[in-house]
Amino acid sequence: MVDQKIQIKHLDFYYGKFQALKEVNLSIPEREITAIIGPSGCGKSTLLRCLNRMNDLVSGAKVEGEVLIDGEDIYQPSTDLVRLRKKVGMVFQRPNPFPISIFDNIAYGPSIHRFAAKKELPGIVEKSLEAVGLWDALKGRLSEHALALSGEQQQRLCIARLLAVEADILLMDEPCSALDPIATERIEELMRKLQKNYTIVIVTHNMQQAARVSSRVAYFYLGELIEFGSTQRIFTTPLRQETEDYITGRFG
Amino acid sequence: MRKYYEFVVEGLIFISGIASIIFVLLIFIFLLKEGLMLFRQVGVFEFLFGEHWYPISEPPRLGILPLILGSLWVTFGATVISVPIGVACAIYIGEIAPGWLREILKAGVELLAAIPSIVLGFIGLVTLVPLVKKIFHLPTGLTALSGSIMLAFMAMPTIVSIMEDALNAVPRGYREGSVAMGATKWQTIRRIVLPSASSGIIAAVMLGIGRVIGETMAVMMITGNAAMIPKSFFQPVRTMTATIAAEMGETVQGSDHYFALFAIGIVLFAITFVVNLFADMSLHQKQARV
Ligand SMILES: Nc1ncnc2c1ncn2[C@@H]1O[C@H](COP(=O)(O)OP(=O)(O)OP(=O)(O)O)[C@@H](O)[C@H]1O
Ligand SMILES: [Mg+2]
Numbered sequence: 001m002v003d004q005k006i007q008i009k010h011l012d013f014y015y016g017k018f019q020a021l022k023e024v025n026l027s028i029p030e031r032e033i034t035a036i037i038g039p040s041g042c043g044k045s046t047l048l049r050c051l052n053r054m055n056d057l058v059s060g061a062k063v064e065g066e067v068l069i070d071g072e073d074i075y076q077p078s079t080d081l082v083r084l085r086k087k088v089g090m091v092f093q094r095p096n097p098f099p100i101s102i103f104d105n106i107a108y109g110p111s112i113h114r115f116a117a118k119k120e121l122p123g124i125v126e127k128s129l130e131a132v133g134l135w136d137a138l139k140g141r142l143s144e145h146a147l148a149l150s151g152e153q154q155q156r157l158c159i160a161r162l163l164a165v166e167a168d169i170l171l172m173d174e175p176c177s178a179l180d181p182i183a184t185e186r187i188e189e190l191m192r193k194l195q196k197n198y199t200i201v202i203v204t205h206n207m208q209q210a211a212r213v214s215s216r217v218a219y220f221y222l223g224e225l226i227e228f229g230s231t232q233r234i235f236t237t238p239l240r241q242e243t244e245d246y247i248t249g250r251f252g
Numbered sequence: 253m254r255k256y257y258e259f260v261v262e263g264l265i266f267i268s269g270i271a272s273i274i275f276v277l278l279i280f281i282f283l284l285k286e287g288l289m290l291f292r293q294v295g296v297f298e299f300l301f302g303e304h305w306y307p308i309s310e311p312p313r314l315g316i317l318p319l320i321l322g323s324l325w326v327t328f329g330a331t332v333i334s335v336p337i338g339v340a341c342a343i344y345i346g347e348i349a350p351g352w353l354r355e356i357l358k359a360g361v362e363l364l365a366a367i368p369s370i371v372l373g374f375i376g377l378v379t380l381v382p383l384v385k386k387i388f389h390l391p392t393g394l395t396a397l398s399g400s401i402m403l404a405f406m407a408m409p410t411i412v413s414i415m416e417d418a419l420n421a422v423p424r425g426y427r428e429g430s431v432a433m434g435a436t437k438w439q440t441i442r443r444i445v446l447p448s449a450s451s452g453i454i455a456a457v458m459l460g461i462g463r464v465i466g467e468t469m470a471v472m473m474i475t476g477n478a479a480m481i482p483k484s485f486f487q488p489v490r491t492m493t494a495t496i497a498a499e500m501g502e503t504v505q506g507s508d509h510y511f512a513l514f515a516i517g518i519v520l521f522a523i524t525f526v527v528n529l530f531a532d533m534s535l536h537q538k539q540a541r542v
Binding site: 052084094113162165 | 351423425426428429430431432433434435436439443444447448
């Protein structure tokens with residue numbers, strides 16, 4: 001039995017009066033890629049943002065239930081948000097490197113969390129860029145502006161800056177939707193490589209992508225978890241008719 | 253028929269479009285024509301660096317150094333006061349205040365901008381001036397300091413509203429990315445938001461300063477208008493703008509004094525032009541880079 005890194009129990013989520021997630025129960029295993037799929041507006045992003053409490057920023061949002069990460073409920077009043085978000089990193093749909101140099105993008109995390117001395121930063125930058133396959137291309141250009149990079153490189157940089165703070169869960173919300181197919185393939189390759197050390201939760205609209213990278217799939221519809229299981233089983237023998245309709249493209 | 257119509261409309265729009273340029277040129281030419289006449293009689297160096305402004309003595313002495321310094325002192329003082337407060341205010345309004353309070357504060361800033369400068373000057377005259385006199389035990393409260401404080405009130409709305417726009421223009425993704433990494437709100441503001449908005453912030457400050465340099469009514473009422481080289485903020489000073497406003501009505505058209513006032517206008521024009529140019533450059537520098 002694999003370790004459960006994230007356990008979501010009886011999770012209800014409301015934007016004001018609107019209930020965006022209904023009684024979600026889901027266990028996400030450690031060091032695997034779990035894909036969340038479902039039609040637009042079914043609450044995939046909302047669920048992801050519950051896992052690092054980014055939804056706290058939305059006024060009127062309300063959470064009920066539990067989200068355990070490494071056995072600890074992150075919705076306890078005593079939860080240290082800074083520590084939580086250091087551990088649970090997020091990659092956004094549109095690559096959003098900070099408008100500063102490549103080096104400073106990576107150094108930002110270690111410096112806000114004050115766990116690295118200035119002289120350790122170059123080492124951390126190299127290690128992080130190495131891990132996302134950018135080091136060879138960028139080692140001579142570290143002082144350049146991050147926005148000068150290509151979309152794919154920007155997205156890799158955004159992943160690298162999470163590795164620099166030693167995150168161990170990576171939440172990715174449609175990380176490839178702004179990239180071309182070749183870049184997408186290369187990011188997927190990177191994800192497969194990272195899963196040896198990181199727990200990855202990816203939201204995607206692309207069935208092939210879910211099939212290619214993930215080992216587990218959760219299908220959501222209208223805020224409810226319809227089906228969850230190994231990728232192979234979901235794509236070959238879905239138990240629920242709705243799931244089958246969606247993955248075969250027969251869905252609305 | 254249709255073709256003519258298009259032609260006429262296009263022509264009208266074109267003329268309106270370049271009208272502003274034409275007006276600026278005309279004003280500039282007129283200013284130069286009148287102002288440069290002075291230098292047939294008085295040397296440029298003597299004019300800019302002469303320490304005495306006695307335009308109606310015989311012979312007149314037309315050195316505007318005291319006036320330039322008066323303007324600079326008051327502007328400098330107003331900048332020192334208004335920039336920190338304005339910047340802090342914009343950060344509070346743009347980044348920290350909850351929605352309802354933000355709206356109230358923005359309305360307040362706009363209201364401040366809407367107060368005519370003569371009204372501000374008048375209020376300053378009856379409230380601030382006596383206060384300055386009393387606190388610092390001065391013979392008069394009509395000082396550079398009073399002028400700086402009043403002008404700071406006028407620069408603030410410009411600084412706050414332009415800087416607030418600059419903060420608003422910072423993409424949400426930057427803030428989200430930073431917060432999602434565990435940065436606190438203040439870390440995010442200081443390390444991500446402010447640097448990304450820096451060119452807009454510089455422009456805001458520059459335009460605020462530009463506003464202060466050109467301001468006339470309020471300074472004329474509360475700075476004391478003594479055309480001496482200022483040695484401290486607690487002395488009366490006279491600015492270039494106040495000089496023009498006060499003396500233009502009394503001068504004989506075509507006299508050296510008259511031309512000198514226009515020449516002061518050229519100096520003012522040059523200063524504000526440079527300040528606005530800097531503001532513009534810092535606004536556009538960012539667009540070029542991204
Ligand atoms: N800030 C918000 N305030 C109110 N309602 C919201 C907010 N964000 C999302 N919603 C609503 O919650 C529901 C779920 O949104 P969510 O963004 O999680 O969907 P999603 O599955 O990620 O969709 P997509 O595939 O389009 O990204 C939607 O109906 C959406 O309209
Ligand atoms: Mg989404």
